[in-house]
Amino acid sequence: MRFAYTPQQIRDAERPLLEAGEPLMARAAFALYQHVVRALRSRVERGGRVVVLVGPGNNGGDALFAAALLAKRPIEVTVVLLGERVHEVGLSAVRSSQARIVSCSSTEITDDLVAFIRSADTLVDGLLGIGAVGAPRGNAGKLLRRLALNTPRASGAHQTGSVARTINIDRIDESDRPTVIAVDVPSGVNCATGQVQDRNSILAADLTVTFGALKVGLVAAPGCFYAGTIETVDIGLELLGPTSISGMGDGAGTDRLVGNEIPIRELEASDFRSDPLLRELVERPAPDAHKYTRGVAAVLSGTARFPGAGVLATSAALHSGLGMIRYLGAAAVAERVTAAMPEIVTVPGRVQAWTVGSGYEPGDATRRAVLEVLGQPEAAVIDAGAIASLTYEDTTSLHARHILTPHAGELAVLLTRLGTPASRTDVEDNLLSVTRTAHELTGATIVAKGPATVIAGRNGTYIQNDGTPRLATAGSGDVLAGILVAAAARVVAEVEQTSGGDVSANDHIDWAKIAAAGVMLHGLAGRLAAGELLGDSGSRPFSASQVALAVPGVHAYLAGDR
Numbered sequence: 227m228r229f230a231y232t233p234q235q236i237r238d239a240e241r242p243l244l245e246a247g248e249p250l251m252a253r254a255a256f257a258l259y260q261h262v263v264r265a266l267r268s269r270v271e272r273g274g275r276v277v278v279l280v281g282p283g284n285n286g287g288d289a290l291f292a293a294a295l296l297a298k299r300p301i302e303v304t305v306v307l308l309g310e311r312v313h314e315v316g317l318s319a320v321r322s323s324q325a326r327i328v329s330c331s332s333t334e335i336t337d338d339l340v341a342f343i344r345s346a347d348t349l350v351d352g353l354l355g356i357g358a359v360g361a362p363r364g365n366a367g368k369l370l371r372r373l374a375l376n377t378p379r380a381s382g383a384h385q386t387g388s389v390a391r392t393i394n395i396d397r398i399d400e401s402d403r404p405t406v407i408a409v410d411v412p413s414g415v416n417c418a419t420g421q422v423q424d425r426n427s428i429l430a431a432d433l434t435v436t437f438g439a440l441k442v443g444l445v446a447a448p449g450c451f452y453a454g455t456i457e458t459v460d461i462g463l464e465l466l467g468p469t470s471i472s473g474m475g476d477g478a479g480t481d482r483l484v485g486n487e488i489p490i491r492e493l494e495a496s497d498f499r500s501d502p503l504l505r506e507l508v509e510r511p512a513p514d515a516h517k518y519t520r521g522v523a524a525v526l527s528g529t530a531r532f533p534g535a536g537v538l539a540t541s542a543a544l545h546s547g548l549g550m551i552r553y554l555g556a557a558a559v560a561e562r563v564t565a566a567m568p569e570i571v572t573v574p575g576r577v578q579a580w581t582v583g584s585g586y587e588p589g590d591a592t593r594r595a596v597l598e599v600l601g602q603p604e605a606a607v608i609d610a611g612a613i614a615s616l617t618y619e620d621t622t623s624l625h626a627r628h629i630l631t632p633h634a635g636e637l638a639v640l641l642t643r644l645g646t647p648a649s650r651t652d653v654e655d656n657l658l659s660v661t662r663t664a665h666e667l668t669g670a671t672i673v674a675k676g677p678a679t680v681i682a683g684r685n686g687t688y689i690q691n692d693g694t695p696r697l698a699t700a701g702s703g704d705v706l707a708g709i710l711v712a713a714a715a716r717v718v719a720e721v722e723q724t725s726g727g728d729v730s731a732n733d734h735i736d737w738a739k740i741a742a743a744g745v746m747l748h749g750l751a752g753r754l755a756a757g758e759l760l761g762d763s764g765s766r767p768f769s770a771s772q773v774a775l776a777v778p779g780v781h782a783y784l785a786g787d788r
């Protein structure tokens with residue numbers, strides 16, 4: 227499990243250490259210096275030119291102390307001061323070093339200066355850190371716009387995520403741009419939310435050296451796309467860890483426990499071995515297992531018009547290793563489903579989780595289907611047309627065991643219906659906060675699909691950034707619904723055994739965690755289908771059907787087989 231914190235949480239953790247006189251900035255600057263040297267040496271064997279951009283606050287202070295250390299080596303170091311004021315002690319350290327100082331606070335940002343900065347081997351971004359408010363203003367903002375180094379590395383692919391995926395900075399050989407190293411966070415990213423207010427005044431990093439812990443802006447979209455590889459440096463901060471969190475979040479009576487108290491979480495591969503409930507998702511069944519202890523899921527997806535959604539959701543559930551899958555949707559789709567997968571049962575019966583809505587169009591018939599599912603005591607995944615069919619009154623019957631999987635457009639419609647009007651763009655630009663709002667207004671577990679999916683539920687918020695842009699393909703959402711319903715059924719089956727069949731036990735499950743696990747399985751299945759988890763660079767195109775077929779391989783991967 228990884229944790230990401232808001233600026234306020236970081237400041238609260240820093241305060242006692244600063245009061246005790248701990249040299250936090252010296253630690254941060256030394257680690258930054260080491261990373262800059264490493265990046266520079268992977269680009270030029272000796273010498274080399276480093277430009278350090280310095281803003282008005284302590285972020286600039288880190289950069290100044292690192293610059294003073296760099297200037298002790300045979301490296302050409304130029305410090306560009308962009309604030310009206312800068313960290314005084316850091317500046318005197320630079321003044322007594324070999325580094326060159328250019329002050330921009332009074333001078334114009336000339337074409338020559340912009341060209342000079344762009345021609346550096348390594349560019350250190352110490353403009354704005356966790357103290358930034360709004361889009362970069364003043365000279366910092368002007369310079370960022372003029373530099374135009376605002377395209378995320380690897381053409382938009384994000385480099386954070388639960389399973390290691392790093393840019394190999396040894397291999398970056400574009401001579402037309404420097405290797406950019408962000409100090410703590412890329413300037414222009416809102417650390418608390420991941421928002422980017424002005425996409426022209428941001429400096430896209432190849433590497434972010436962040437201090438103490440991850441910041442929310444480094445894991446939430448769109449900020450996460452600008453961070454490059456993230457290195458977290460331990461400067462001695464004591465932040466909320468997994469043990470204290472499980473006490474807060476995993477039991478009953480924690481309704482509405484969202485907001486700043488619990489850090490944002492991200493599941494990692496190791497959680498599928500250490501967390502007892504997640505382990506159940508991928509482990510081999512117990513020797514005495516039977517169909518109902520392994521889990522039974524029901525699929526209500528696909529229509530005569532969109533039959534594929536039913537086939538894909540069913541296939542994904544089937545390949546997730548349950549005891550049984552019932553297909554209970556349209557007769558025309560059932561024929562195709564059973565032709566493709568003879569294991570599928572088409573008669574109703576005992577079920578532990580439902581999925582409804584993939585491939586359904588919004589309307590009365592869909593609404594009747596979703597209300598029927600919501601009337602059951604079991605868990606349910608509510609997808610696509612089923613979300614859009616819910617009226618304001620219908621949403622009052624939602625609980626945490628209901629997992630809604632909207633994309634940005636569907637989330638905008640839902641929020642508007644709930645009385646908080648939002649456009650698709652509002653949702654895309656503020657995915658984290660609007661997803662939490664949707665959870666707070668409905669009580670349901672919300673899985674807001676995107677390149678960095680946000681999962682907001684009763685026990686907190688997760689962001690999963692595991693997939694590949696290749697998952698943006700037709701049918702991908704249907705596969706996700708199938709994976710999620712399988713995870714839900716599996717967990718309910720497990721909990722039933724310990725609760726003696728008491729269905730109310732379902733309501734105490736940490737559904738956000740289970741949904742996050744499903745999202746992660748889906749993301750990794752995409753990467754496996756692309757060839758990425760098997761060691762190549764992920765260059766294989768794939769279809770949604772192949773993502774469903776890749777699920778067993780991901781189970782093996784997470785269970786530790788490879």
Ligand SMILES: NC(=O)C1=CN([C@@H]2O[C@H](COP(=O)(O)OP(=O)(O)OC[C@H]3O[C@@H](n4cnc5c(N)ncnc54)[C@H](O)[C@@H]3O)[C@@H](O)[C@H]2O)[C@@H](O)CC1
Binds near residue numbers: 285411
């Ligand atoms: N407190 C400490 O001792 C430590 C701080 N550290 C560093 O300090 C950073 C936080 O320092 P600060 O709190 O000084 O904050 P920042 O350095 O992020 O910047 C705050 C300054 O920027 C200005 N500013 C805010 N928003 C702006 C905008 N949109 N455009 C232009 N200027 C803007 C403010 O007026 C203020 O002067 C961290 O990110 C980290 O890099 C680390 O050295 C660890 C220890």
Ligand SMILES: [K+]
Binds near residue numbers: 285353408
């Ligand atoms: K920065």
